[in-house]
Amino acid sequence: MIAFRLGLFLVLVVLGAAAVSLVWVPQDVGAMAIANKLKPPTLAHPMGTDHFGRDVLSMIMVGARTSIAVALVAVGIGMGVGVPLGLAAAANRGGWLDEIIMRGNDLVFAFPSLVIAILITATFGPSAVNAILAIGIFNIPVFARVTRGAALSLWTRDWVMAARVAGKGRVRISVEHILPNVANLLIVQGTIQFSLGILAEAGLSYVGLGAQPPTPSWGRMLAESQTMISFAPHLAIFPGLAILFTVLGLNLLGDGLRDALDPRLRRSR
Numbered sequence: 001m002i003a004f005r006l007g008l009f010l011v012l013v014v015l016g017a018a019a020v021s022l023v024w025v026p027q028d029v030g031a032m033a034i035a036n037k038l039k040p041p042t043l044a045h046p047m048g049t050d051h052f053g054r055d056v057l058s059m060i061m062v063g064a065r066t067s068i069a070v071a072l073v074a075v076g077i078g079m080g081v082g083v084p085l086g087l088a089a090a091a092n093r094g095g096w097l098d099e100i101i102m103r104g105n106d107l108v109f110a111f112p113s114l115v116i117a118i119l120i121t122a123t124f125g126p127s128a129v130n131a132i133l134a135i136g137i138f139n140i141p142v143f144a145r146v147t148r149g150a151a152l153s154l155w156t157r158d159w160v161m162a163a164r165v166a167g168k169g170r171v172r173i174s175v176e177h178i179l180p181n182v183a184n185l186l187i188v189q190g191t192i193q194f195s196l197g198i199l200a201e202a203g204l205s206y207v208g209l210g211a212q213p214p215t216p217s218w219g220r221m222l223a224e225s226q227t228m229i230s231f232a233p234h235l236a237i238f239p240g241l242a243i244l245f246t247v248l249g250l251n252l253l254g255d256g257l258r259d260a261l262d263p264r265l266r267r268s269r
Contacts (some may be wrong), residue, residue, distance in 0.1 A: 004256025010249025014242075018064040027055035029062050030214050038232045048234040050224070056234065059216040060242050066128065066211050067218055067246070071197030073132045075190055078139020083186060085140070086147025087178060091170040093152060102148070105141035113138040113200050117209045128211040131204045135197050146189050150182040184261035188254050195250035202243050218243050 027045075033053030041048045047056035089101040111119075117134035124130055154160060155178070163173050204210035205219030213220075218239040225235035 001256070003252045004260070007249045007252025007254075007256055010245050011253055014064050014246045014249065015068070017061045018068050021058075021061040021065050025055075025058040025061050027058045029054055029058050029216050038228070038235075040232075041234060047238045048232070050221075050235055051228060051232075056221075056238055059221060060218070060238055063216040063218045063221065063239065064242065064246075066215060067198050067201050067243075070128055070132050070135065070201040070210070071194050074135035074139055074197045074200075075193050077132070077136030078143045078193060079186065079190060082140040082143025083147050083179075086144040086149075087151055087174040089144065089148045090151035090155060090178070091174050093155070098148075101144065105144050108137060108141045111138075114203065114207075114209075117204050121209050126209045126212060128215065131201055131210040134204065134209075135200045138200075139193055139197070142193060143186065143189065146185065147182060150185050151178045154178050154181055188258045188261065191250055191254035191257060195247045195254070198243065198246050198250070 031054065033049070036045075036049050036053040037051050039045055039049040039053075045055050045057065047060065050056055050059070085101050085105075089098040092098045108116075113134050116137055117131060120130045120134050121127075151174070160173060160177060163177055168176070201210055201217070202219035202222070205217040206223045208220070208223070210219060211217040221239040222236055225232070225239070229236050
């Protein structure tokens with residue numbers, strides 16, 4: 001429970017910073033003050049300033065909003081498309097629909113999110129929306145496989161057989177009986193994919209395929225700091241710590257949810 005509480009605390013801090021940035025930040029992230037560029041942390045600028053004199057703390061707060069929005073929508077896309085596909089594949093195990101869905105998943109898995117992002121941005125240009133599409137498309141087969149794997153074992157249960165005898169079709173059984181019984185697993189997987197989405201967004205922004213200037217992004221802050229790390233290390237330290245603590249918090253939260261929601265683990269304690 002200690003790990004779960006620590007994870008929850010870290011996630012709430014990041015969510016709180018993102019929420020506060022909607023209405024207030026210490027400094028305007030679009031305001032440049034060249035006279036104050038590359039200042040180390042001070043009372044006026046607790047995390048220092050960048051090469052344009054912008055407040056790093058303010059950029060971290062707004063960057064949290066960007067990372068959370070991209071990862072959250074991408075996970076939503078993955079869940080919204082992948083879960084129905086997984087349920088359909090499990091309901092038609094061994095059939096042509098199952099084969100098409102799983103081979104399509106294999107095809108998407110052959111292309112990492114970075115490659116998908118490159119293909120999308122080569123066509124439509126780099127942006128946060130295209131980063132969401134790239135990460136979301138990569139999440140679809142993840143949720144489809146997890147859902148199918150969990151649902152397959154449920155289709156052999158007696159209560160599913162009883163539902164079929166009662167005249168319920170595959171779609172109705174999947175929605176009314178299978179989905180509620182795999183929801184716990186999907187919640188945990190969603191938390192894990194959320195943390196991976198934060199990393200993916202940072203990685204895409206680092207190579208210039210994510211959110212574009214002037215929108216702050218943790219990944220782009222790291223990319224811009226790499227040539228100045230010897231004389232302004234705070235430019236890399238603080239966005240790096242933001243990514244570290246966010247991903248750590250989400251992973252600890254996911255582990256805690258798994259322990260709390262898995263009845264087998266509850267019985268073993």
